[in-house]
Amino acid sequence: MHQDKETxxxxxxxxxQQELKRNPSGSVHGGGLPDLVGSLxxxxxxxxxxxxxxGFIxxxxxxR
Known part of the structure; x- marks a missing residue:
């Protein structure tokens, strides 16, 4: 897929993914909410x- 046509x-x-490859220690504590929401x-x-x-209701x- 060409970069000019990717979403x-x-x-x-x-x-x-490139940032995680450059800085693997940034993912030690999990991805958090942005990764969860991005994957869903x-x-x-x-x-x-x-x-x-x-659940709250x-x-x-x-x-009570």
Missing amino acids: PERRRERMR GWKGTGILILMMII VYAVFL
Whole structure:
């Protein structure tokens, strides 16, 4: 895939992978939220947020 035709998402991921190769100690503590959200996509992120909200409601209503 040519660089001029790659999507911004793929370009960011490629740049992130290059940075991890140059600085491997930066990934010792895990990727954190940006890596999680980047790997899930917008649908997966929405589902994750929805599950957190539902979990909070169940906790507040039944475990109070």
